[in-house]
Amino acid sequence: MPYFDNNATTPLLEAAEEAYMLASRDHWQNPSSPYRSAARARNLFDDDREWLAGLMGCPVEAIVFNSGATEGNNAVFNYLAGKHSSRARVVVSTIEHPSVLEPARAAFPDRVDYIPVLPSGISDLSVLAKLLKNPDIVLVSLMAANNESGVLQPWRKCLKMCRQKGVPFHTDASQWLGKMPSDGLGECDYVTACAHKFGGPKGVGFDIINQRETSFRSQLGGLHERGHRAGTENFPGIRSMVAALKYLYENLDRTLAEQEVRRNIFEKTLCQQIPGMRIIGSSDERLWNTVYLVMPGFANTRWVSLLDKRGFTVSTGSACASGTEGPSHVLAAMGIESQEAHRILRISGHWDTSSAAWNGLNAAFVEVWEELNRPKSSARETMVISV
């Protein structure tokens, strides 16, 4: 069944499933324990950490495994709030994930400044230049790619601006990692990543933290992760996450070559099929898997439901926001009005989404569009309306 909501969560990749099962069967011992089977788990664990550090381009010691991006983002802001005085301020973009926005506001109450976003969906760094003049800024946080629009954010430029001012930079790379080249991420002071966004298991992720931050603590109560994060290491989960990244980065060139073309054909075809439809962020660089649409009519919930009945899974936006009333904060930040926001659909493909699946989605969209526009004259429709 063609699943087009991979920015919400992904199925476990085959390589990741196999790695999970093997580690779970053979190397489930506590890596901190003093016997040989635990030492074997520890050795494999060290190998994985080393491989990941190589991928990210950071020191091995900079990686702190955790339970995912929400923990990772919370930990960064809580740590910095504890480290700095009550004057300290942070800068975040208005389109960050709630797991950045909420911890930032809780840890730095009334001391959060915002990088706004242009209507295209890209963050406006001209504002950052002004904000960075304030010497109280202790962190700038800009996500690498937006989870709703897929628009790539200028995090590399942002890092450079922060470096010039000596201000630490954090990027939530949850949507970037696994989909885009990892170059440069390891140079950031703090990076957050999450396995289930790239075909790894749920409940696993990691932070990269600046090596100078010896007192960084994500959870207290043990010397795991060199004291940075207490709790028995989820080695099967970590091994599975690393296996997913190995698979994806071995195949990245093919993914980049194939998938963006398929997505672009889908968009072009759909624009011809459904007049009046608008693609958000189409003028910017975007993730190769994401399509963010404003439909010309009908509520997005109806679109989702009717496409679902045809076997195609798309979303009204981010899963964390979809339980709530009203449009997402990302749409609001982009200046998209409430009426239009209720016609938003997010489509996010997989690394292995075939041309046939994209074509099928095209056809399903046309069918639903026709169904929605059909005059409600049949007995059945009338009956439904009269209920």
Add this chain to the structure above:
Amino acid sequence: MPYFDNNATTPLLEAAEEAYMLASRDHWQNPSSPYRSAARARNLFDDDREWLAGLMGCPVEAIVFNSGATEGNNAVFNYLAGKHSSRARVVVSTIEHPSVLEPARAAFPDRVDYIPVLPSGISDLSVLAKLLKNPDIVLVSLMAANNESGVLQPWRKCLKMCRQKGVPFHTDASQWLGKMPSDGLGECDYVTACAHKFGGPKGVGFDIINQRETSFRSQLGGLHERGHRAGTENFPGIRSMVAALKYLYENLDRTLAEQEVRRNIFEKTLCQQIPGMRIIGSSDERLWNTVYLVMPGFANTRWVSLLDKRGFTVSTGSACASGTEGPSHVLAAMGIESQEAHRILRISGHWDTSSAAWNGLNAAFVEVWEELNRPKSSARETMVISV
């Protein structure tokens, strides 16, 4: 290979592995998403929550799934520190896991009172009666069973004493759950539990929180777990954890009937085989799987290593402490001196440990004891000593 360190971590039970794989293959969608496959995951998720609430004897709404006991314990203390004034104090036992002790001390600096432990390993509640006279106490925390000695703690009596004074009570049930009847746990104001201690996957656990605590937050950034813990739910992990508990509680009567007898035979036999050996907590009620020994001679690290070479995995103590220098805080709290502490061994069986495995461990202990006592006259031993 007979593994006797189940208090550190357990292998994934077959039922738990199967549940993980099935959920991971069929119900990996984000349960918050607005399509039918996600709704099916949500329904199963709700079923699991309901079953668990039934087991624990608490309202469905009291359960907050998380990444494990370390997160769970951190969350309880951090939440209470944020809720109460800077005068507020907490009471914890001296033999709590570091994931209770460290967050308590960090969240309530210089405002932690201690329930001491008797030499037998049981907490001394006569001291608690005095501590509870202080109106600034906002929480009492006593683990259900100790991870090192296996001694069952008087948490039910402690709960009763707290109720009489209107003070909330927390128990870290990480070592209790899955091994002992769950009755009464759901009546505590806060409970912490951890899947990998009872044959579930690593990186999964839950808190029970008092229903009145609407502002309890383990992680910020989304409305998951009714706002108590943000982050995409690790449904495969949760389903696997619940499957482990279902299996263990279906077989609890058999486990209790068989395993304690086997452990007791092992202890009795070993006492006869190795004179001068002492069993800690043997006069108290203990977990049926745990043996905490003071050996009559030789460093525990040598015992662990020589038993390991014979295929038997035992531990020098808790895995979180075994990387550190010096005896554990639990031994220190019990008044066991440093010299004796270095001869401590912890043996912790599994729900399925056979009589043959316990007998094998007996035989291995005797072999190691003989080897350690053998006069060091061989060329090889002399060489090692002279190096």
